[in-house]
Structure formats: structure tokens, C-alpha cells
Amino acid sequence: MKNKRLRNIILIAVLLTAAAALFLVLHRTASPGTQFEILLKGERLGLYALAEDRDIPIEGICIVSVRNGTVFMKESNCPGKTCVHHAPVSNGGETIVCLPNQVVIRVLGSDADVDYVI
Numbered sequence: 001m002k003n004k005r006l007r008n009i010i011l012i013a014v015l016l017t018a019a020a021a022l023f024l025v026l027h028r029t030a031s032p033g034t035q036f037e038i039l040l041k042g043e044r045l046g047l048y049a050l051a052e053d054r055d056i057p058i059e060g061i062c063i064v065s066v067r068n069g070t071v072f073m074k075e076s077n078c079p080g081k082t083c084v085h086h087a088p089v090s091n092g093g094e095t096i097v098c099l100p101n102q103v104v105i106r107v108l109g110s111d112a113d114v115d116y117v118i
Contacts, residue, residue, distance in 0.1 A: 031091060031092040031093075031109040032069075032090065032091060032092070032109060033050055033089075033090055033091055033092045033094070033107035033108055033109040034049070034050060034051075034108065034109060035047055035048060035049055035050060035107075035108045036048055036050060036066075036071050036089075036105055036106060036107045036108060037105075037106050037108060038056065038058065038064060038103065038104070038105055039103070039104040039105075039106065040058060040059065040061075040101075040102060040103055041102045042102070045058065047108075048066065048071075049066075050066060050069050050070070050071060050090060050107070051069065052066060053066055053067050053068070054066050055074060058101075058103060060077075061076065061077060061098075061101045061103060062074075062075055062076035062077065062078075062083070062098060062101060062103055063075040063076075064105060067088075069090055070088035070089060070090040071088060071089055071090070071096070071105055071107065072086065072087070072088040072089070072096065073086060073096055073098065073103075073105070076098055076101065076103075077101070078098055078099075078100040078101050079100060080100070082098075083096055083097065083098035083103070089105070089107050090107060091107060091109065092107055092108060092109020093106075093107065093109065094106075094107045095107070
């Protein structure tokens, strides 16, 4: 019984270490974004610079905010408000999605079309 418990602890430690290493690799290789686009129901509403602080209202549905080189959902009329609680994004390829309102915020950078390079 002790042997099985020890193997489980070692397995969990290895998996946590691997997850942490993957997180660090992905975080360090992300390219900083310069612009972001807002999509509503698959249609591009606009392309904006991350360098300019501003609030962007989206057709009475939500408010997208740009502050200090990051973009985030400031307000939304969706029921769960998951998009509002999402951390600000600033690296190429990162997104914030509001499914009920079909709003997508996608940061563009030099490698924004590439998810990951091995």
C-alpha cells in the first residue's frame, strides 16, 4: 500500500513539474502584441493599437478597454461575465471571448497567426 502511494506522489510531482515547465516556455516565447482586433459575430469591427489607452463601446453589448499596453473586457451584458473576469491580454495570439455576445478580442503581434513553434 505504501509503495502505491509513493508512486502516486511521484507521478503527481512529475506532472506538476512538466506543467510548470510548459507554462514557462509558452510564457517566455510569446511575442508582445502591437495591435488587437475586435470581432463581432465573426466580422471585424476594427483594428486598434495597444499603445493608445481608450475605451471602445461595442454596440451596447460591452466595453473593451485598453490600458498600459493591455486589453481587457471592462463591462459586458452577458450573464456569466466570464469575459470581464478574464485577465488582460497583451501577447500576440492571446484572445478574450464573450460567447453569449459573440465578441472576440484577439491580440496581433509578429507571430499572431502561429500558435506555437516547436
